[in-house]
Amino acid sequence: MPEGEPLVRWDWIASHIELFGDLTVEHLKLSLLPILFGLLIAVPLGVLCARWGWLYPPVLTIANILYAVPSLALFLVLLDFTGLTIWTVVIPLTLYTLSVLVPNVVDGLRQVPEQTRQAAVAMGYTPLRRLVAVELPIAVPVIMAGVRVATVSNISLVSVGALIGIGGLGRLFKDGFDLQFTTPVFAGIVLIIALAVLFDFALVLLQRLLTPWTAR
Amino acid sequence: MISFKGVTKRYADGTVAVDGLDLELATGEITVFVGPSGCGKTTTLRMINRMVEPTSGVIAIDGVDVTTRPAAELRRGIGYVIQQGGLFPHRTVLDNVATVPLLLGWDKKKARERARELLPRVGLDAALGARYPHQLSGGQQQRVGVARALAADPPVLLMDEPFSAVDPVVRAGLQEEFLRLQAELHKTIVFVTHDIDEAVRLGHRIAVFAKGGHVAQYATPRELLAAPEPGFVTEFLGGERGLRKLRFFAELDATPEAARPGSGEAPGATALGEAPDA
Numbered sequence: 001m002p003e004g005e006p007l008v009r010w011d012w013i014a015s016h017i018e019l020f021g022d023l024t025v026e027h028l029k030l031s032l033l034p035i036l037f038g039l040l041i042a043v044p045l046g047v048l049c050a051r052w053g054w055l056y057p058p059v060l061t062i063a064n065i066l067y068a069v070p071s072l073a074l075f076l077v078l079l080d081f082t083g084l085t086i087w088t089v090v091i092p093l094t095l096y097t098l099s100v101l102v103p104n105v106v107d108g109l110r111q112v113p114e115q116t117r118q119a120a121v122a123m124g125y126t127p128l129r130r131l132v133a134v135e136l137p138i139a140v141p142v143i144m145a146g147v148r149v150a151t152v153s154n155i156s157l158v159s160v161g162a163l164i165g166i167g168g169l170g171r172l173f174k175d176g177f178d179l180q181f182t183t184p185v186f187a188g189i190v191l192i193i194a195l196a197v198l199f200d201f202a203l204v205l206l207q208r209l210l211t212p213w214t215a216r
Numbered sequence: 217m218i219s220f221k222g223v224t225k226r227y228a229d230g231t232v233a234v235d236g237l238d239l240e241l242a243t244g245e246i247t248v249f250v251g252p253s254g255c256g257k258t259t260t261l262r263m264i265n266r267m268v269e270p271t272s273g274v275i276a277i278d279g280v281d282v283t284t285r286p287a288a289e290l291r292r293g294i295g296y297v298i299q300q301g302g303l304f305p306h307r308t309v310l311d312n313v314a315t316v317p318l319l320l321g322w323d324k325k326k327a328r329e330r331a332r333e334l335l336p337r338v339g340l341d342a343a344l345g346a347r348y349p350h351q352l353s354g355g356q357q358q359r360v361g362v363a364r365a366l367a368a369d370p371p372v373l374l375m376d377e378p379f380s381a382v383d384p385v386v387r388a389g390l391q392e393e394f395l396r397l398q399a400e401l402h403k404t405i406v407f408v409t410h411d412i413d414e415a416v417r418l419g420h421r422i423a424v425f426a427k428g429g430h431v432a433q434y435a436t437p438r439e440l441l442a443a444p445e446p447g448f449v450t451e452f453l454g455g456e457r458g459l460r461k462l463r464f465f466a467e468l469d470a471t472p473e474a475a476r477p478g479s480g481e482a483p484g485a486t487a488l489g490e491a492p493d494a
Contacts (some may be wrong), residue, residue, distance in 0.1 A: 119302030121267055122374075123315050123364075124292030137306045213306045213348040 009183045016187075020169075024191060026086075027168025030161060031154035032199075033090050035147060038097030043143075045098070046105025047131065056106060060099075067099035071160050079164060089161040096157070097150040104146030108139025141214055144207040148200055155196045159188070169195075217243050218264060218372065218404065223273030225259055225429070233259040234429040237273070242421070243371075246398060246405040250415035251425030251432075251452070257408045259429070261374050264406065265294045277372060292319050295365030295373040295403070300381045301357040303349040309335070309360050310345035316368040327367075334363040339393050355386040362394070366401070373403045379414070391417055412453060416441065416464055424449050437464060 013020075049056035074092035082088045112135050120134045136143075159170030167174070172188030175181070208215065218241040225234040234256040241247040249257035262268040263275055266287040275282050282290055295316075303312050313331035318324065335342050338359040349357055358378060365373055379387045379394075395418065398405065409415055415422050416437040424440070426432040426448045433445045441461040444450045453460065 113302070113305075115298055115300050115302035116304060118267070119296070119298045119304070122265060122291055122296035122298060122302075124288045124290075124319050126288045129319075134304060134306075138304075140306075211306065213308075213350070 005180075005182070007182050008186050012183045013187055016184075020187065020191060023169045023171060024195070026166075027155070027158055027170075027192070027195065030086060030089050030158045030166070030168050031093070031151070031195075033086070034093035034097055034154055035151055037090070037094040038101050038150060039147070041094070042098055042101035042105050043136075046102050046109065047136075049102065050106050050109040059102060063095075063099040063102055066095045071096070071157060072163060075161060075164050075166075084165055086166060088164065089158065089166050093154050093157060097154065100146045100150045100153075101143070104143050105139065108142030109135055111142065112138045137211075140211050141207065144203065144210070148203045151199050151203060152196045155192060155199065159192065217241065217278060218406070219274075219276050220260070220263075221274045221276075223260075223263065223270045223275060225256070225263065225268060226271045232429055234263070234270070237429070237431065239423060239431060239434065241404065241406060243278075243404045244402040245420040246407055246418055248407045248409060248415040248419035248422045249425055250409055250412055250419075250422055252427070253410060255425040255427050256429030257423075257425045258376055260425075261376055261406055261408050264372070264374060265291045265296060267291075292316055292368065293370050293372075295368075295370040297358075297361045297365045297373070297375040297378040299377045301349070301354075301361045303357055303360055303364070305349050307348075308345065309340075309347050309349070309352070312349065312360055313363045313367050315364055316370075320368055330367055331363070334367060337397065338363045338366075353386075354382045355390060358382060358390055362397075366403075371404055373405045375405060375407045377408055377410070380409070380411070387414075394418065413460065416460060424452060426452075 045059060049059055071092055074095075075088055078088045078091055082091065116134065116138065117130075120130045125134065158168050159173060161167030162170030162174040169188045169191050172184035172191075176183070176185035176188070220237045220239040223234060223237040224232065226232050237260060249260060251257050259268050263270050264277070264282065266282055269283070304315070307315075310328055310331045313334055314324075314327035317327035317330055322330070332342060332345060335345055340356060340359050340363070344352065344356065349360065352360065358381070361378060365375075379390045382390065391414065407415075407418060409418075419437055421434065421436055422440050423431045424433045424445075432447075432452075433440060433449045435443075440449070441453070441464055444453050
């Protein structure tokens with residue numbers, strides 16, 4: 001940090017509100033789209049794993065191995081295929097969410113009480129309808145716990161994308177570092193934490209709405 | 217009438233749960249399957265609505281082989297009260313009760329209306345309709361389970377130890393109301409219990425299941441108490457048999473006519489033989 005430079009230059013922040021807005025929108029797109037795609041993959045995959053138990057260990061192993069690959073390496077590999085589009089970040093983050101979402105879908109389905117499942121069969125639910133109307137709704141609290149973890153983790157992880165030029169608010173870290181200028185770094189940290197807290201809170205509210213029966 | 221002809225259930229590991237069962241359950245009566253655990257009574261019950269498929273033999277309801285009907289459709293026409301309620305935790309009491317009508321394609325309003333009118337019939341306050349199952353006591357949950365089974369007015373009701381998870385006082389109350397309800401509804405009921413007192417109290421006829429999945433005796437409560445088969449049945453009835461017999465007849469004398477199995481206009485009016493005080 002250059003001598004005499006204050007930690008935060010408020011006038012710089014005031015003059016770059018628009019930039020923050022644009023970066024925040026991009027940041028949210030990059031972190032939330034993977035949650036959506038992750039759910040679209042994890043729910044059917046989790047259903048299959050809960051139905052055929054032998055499928056679960058290999059699926060979980062693959063999801064965990066994917067999670068172990070450093071994000072930057074995955075971004076660089078994908079650059080050759082998807083170039084400088086959001087997909088270069090969205091695809092790896094989608095794959096990462098699976099290591100949280102698949103186990104939560106499976107656990108959520110497994111903790112449906114056996115009596116409840118049997119009752120649904122006895123009432124005359126067909127298997128698909130039973131899944132959609134009884135088992136998945138009862139699994140929602142456990143699935144949502146996974147969604148919360150994945151969302152907060154994505155909001156933080158997106159910043160790494162700035163190293164290849166697609167990183168939402170992460171760009172503030174890179175610029176700040178390159179220019180030895182702490183103000184954007186500070187702004188980026190505050191905004192990312194604020195987004196994480198805000199979305200976690202929003203998901204808690206969403207869960208309350210989706211699962212009114214869990215209120216005590 | 218529900219009939220079992222040569223019904224056997226053998227599992228892949230060779231265990232025989234039900235062995236060559238021949239049984240006829242009369243329409244409009246309460247038939248109780250009683251016996252120690254692991255003797256095939258729940259398996260037998262579940263073969264009626266195809267939750268378990270027999271290895272061999274035929275189960276027919278009013279002459280129609282149950283396996284000729286699609287399982288889900290068959291089940292919607294047969295009420296089922298499961299052990300410990302088995303209520304849907306994510307649905308209100310009202311929506312739990314409306315389950316089968318909705319599956320049958322009734323419109324939501326009509327199904328809810330039907331559920332609403334059923335609550336008082338099973339002794340539940342209408343205000344409980346908006347609650348979730350975890351907000352109810354065990355006894356209340358059982359009542360919701362009964363209401364849910366009755367919602368689409370099925371002619372046949374299967375009950376798998378419906379009152380076993382509640383304390384004796386609550387159970388006695390539930391049994392009493394169950395008999396009162398049956399006196400109005402005249403359903404064909406198959407009731408599984410391991411409690412011989414409950415069997416004697418509720419059943420028009422009792423099938424005593426023995427280990428190995430066969431019926432050791434099939435008789436009215438009166439016959440069973442008066443002349444149990446020597447061996448397993450006598451042993452199962454236990455040393456208190458004399459006491460049970462006394463209590464059974466004392467209760468018959470004490471209960472008002474309408475609240476008694478097989479009394480009133482029920483088709484099973486003669487199930488207990490001649491009236492005890494005649």
